[in-house]
Amino acid sequence: MKQALLSLSVIAALATTASADVEDRLYDFKDSFYLQNGVDPAAIAGRAQANGTSFVNSPPVNWFQRNVRALRTTGGWTDGGDPIYFAVMGGLSVNSFTANSAGRRAKEMADRSAEYIFPMRGTNPTGLGNPRQPFMLDRSGGYFSNNPLGLWIHVFVNYTDAAFVTRGGLQALKDLGARNGYALDGTPVIRTKSEIENLFSKGYVTKQFLPPTSPIYYGICPAIKDPTDGGIALDQFLSTVRYPNGQAFDPEIEQSFESLRLTGRWP
Numbered sequence: 001m002k003q004a005l006l007s008l009s010v011i012a013a014l015a016t017t018a019s020a021d022v023e024d025r026l027y028d029f030k031d032s033f034y035l036q037n038g039v040d041p042a043a044i045a046g047r048a049q050a051n052g053t054s055f056v057n058s059p060p061v062n063w064f065q066r067n068v069r070a071l072r073t074t075g076g077w078t079d080g081g082d083p084i085y086f087a088v089m090g091g092l093s094v095n096s097f098t099a100n101s102a103g104r105r106a107k108e109m110a111d112r113s114a115e116y117i118f119p120m121r122g123t124n125p126t127g128l129g130n131p132r133q134p135f136m137l138d139r140s141g142g143y144f145s146n147n148p149l150g151l152w153i154h155v156f157v158n159y160t161d162a163a164f165v166t167r168g169g170l171q172a173l174k175d176l177g178a179r180n181g182y183a184l185d186g187t188p189v190i191r192t193k194s195e196i197e198n199l200f201s202k203g204y205v206t207k208q209f210l211p212p213t214s215p216i217y218y219g220i221c222p223a224i225k226d227p228t229d230g231g232i233a234l235d236q237f238l239s240t241v242r243y244p245n246g247q248a249f250d251p252e253i254e255q256s257f258e259s260l261r262l263t264g265r266w267p
Helices: 002-018 031-036 101-111 167-180 193-201 251-263
Strands: 027-029 055-057 065-070 072-078 083-086 090-092 114-117 151-159 205-208 218-220 237-239
Touching: 027 031, 072 251, 083 251, 101 151, 114 193, 167 193, 193 205, 237 251
Parallel strands: 072 237, 114 151
Antiparallel strands: 027 065, 055 065, 072 083, 090 218, 151 205, 151 218
16 A cells, blocks of 8 residues: 555656646746736737647647637757747837836847847848748846847848958858758858857848837747647647758757657657
């Protein structure tokens, strides 16, 4: 009897552990939580809705969540080049913040939280639809502790002509390609924020922004804080940059996602 009770206790403990991080699953926020944190929910462009494809109706886990849970999960890189997973809940213009101290704080946080986007060379330099490599989220400003809504400013990183016609630029591209490989358009992959800053300081890339009145000048893209032990649900699916044949550009992003989804553990 004692052994049976011990076995039941172990099973219960394992079950608790297995579901410990469902609180990290990605839900849209309640209107009251948006307002509390400086965003007018009525001014969110393309706000997440339960459509059965990208989002689904699901009982919220936390008090600040709306019953709209993300299925479509974008895989990208952190500022240090590691996999990170997030969902797009909507977009904001500079006029989407509340006219009070909470709104000012939210805008300040969004302005210093860069979501780097890498358009393919020869396409729209401020376009979201043709990335040459995965997006990069700069968490260096204390993202998980200071950015409760997951607000980001879209920063588009494009190579300049100087990178391709000057001796220094060509050497920088050669070194970068040897270290990181090459993107979908044949340009070297930029894997970390420090690489962006180094190239930018030398005039080999630009940082461009959308017009401030654009409804997607900022993105509401909360990231999964802890994707282990249920942080990624079985019904979530991965959206990431792929080659024309469907293969993931970065296999680590896909393999890690599937391992987390199926087992709750990093591979």
